[in-house]
Ligand SMILES: Nc1ncnc2c1ncn2[C@@H]1O[C@H](COP(=O)(O)OP(=O)(O)O)[C@@H](O)[C@H]1O
């Protein structure tokens with residue numbers, strides 16, 4: 012393992028194909044500083060990522076992301092390693108897993124904003140939602156052509172392009188095959204290098220198992236912050252390996268070691284939901300009054316039914332709940 016991995020002390024899984032649940036599975040770069048975001052031959056410059064980038068991302072995640080110490084650590088490590096590597100061998104591929112409303116889209120946006128000003132509004136950041144953009148199974152050949160030409164066209168315009176795939180577990184196997192070559196260890200494909208691009212896959216796969224681990228910690232009186240990647244290893248690999256819906260995804264991407272990091276998102280507690288409400292009110296210029304915050308939080312539903320620890324929808328419905336006030 013590279014030094015920076017050891018320094019960060021995060022759990023690593025071994026050999027390729029071993030199916031690491033958390034931590035790098037591919038061949039991570041060495042931590043040589045500098046040379047970041049420089050346009051390569053044939054690529055227009057589109058991002059000036061620098062060492063400041065990682066620090067800014069860290070500050071932002073610390074300030075805005077609640078209750079996700081593992082996701083925070085893995086993402087910072089992944090990004091620092093990738094951006095500090097002057098010649099990555101493959102694009103950065105992150106797979107974000109967890110219950111709905113726990114911050115997967117949110118973190119992807121923060122990451123995207125730090126790479127390209129404007130985030131999702133930037134023409135270098137692309138969001139695809141399986142059930143929205145690739146809905147019709149009779150259109151797969153068309154989608155395949157489109158998706159490949161979009162990735163090709165956008166990466167040739169900007170090597171640092173960011174592609175986010177939401178609902179990855181619902182993506183048609185044909186489309187997974189379509190994107191697979193771009194994720195692999197190729198120096199170039201038809202004259203274009205994809206090695207500086209960033210792919211982020213979001214799914215709920217493994218969310219229930221992550222929740223189970225969090226619940227076990229809670230029930231035995233241990234702190235949430237003490238949950239380590241290794242505690243989730245088996246949960247995540249089980250989920251991704253045994254879930255029949257993610258079978259294609261597994262065999263096509265995971266077994267081939269194309270996913271660099273699995274990023275777990277924990278279910279959110281009452282106190283995190285209150286923090287979301289607080290933030291949302293502030294961002295609307297409302298005075299975050301504790302009574303109102305509690306009132307909004309009380310309208311959310313929590314599980315397990317008797318213990319009521321985790322929010323059913325994470326922070327997802329907070330915005331619409333505040334609209335009412
Ligand atoms: N861990 C979190 N910390 C801060 N805000 C969060 C968190 N999780 C969710 N939110 C808020 O809830 C909204 C919906 O979450 P989202 O990222 O879309 O969930 P997911 O993609 O995991 O289903 C976000 O835009 C954000 O405002």
Ligand SMILES: *[C@@H]1O[C@H](CO)[C@@H](O)[C@H](O)[C@H]1NC(C)=O
Pocket residue numbers: 136137138160161162163164165168
């Ligand atoms: C870039 O991707 C978008 C979809 O996000 C697509 O509409 C556009 O045509 C692509 N650009 C190129 C040059 O392929």
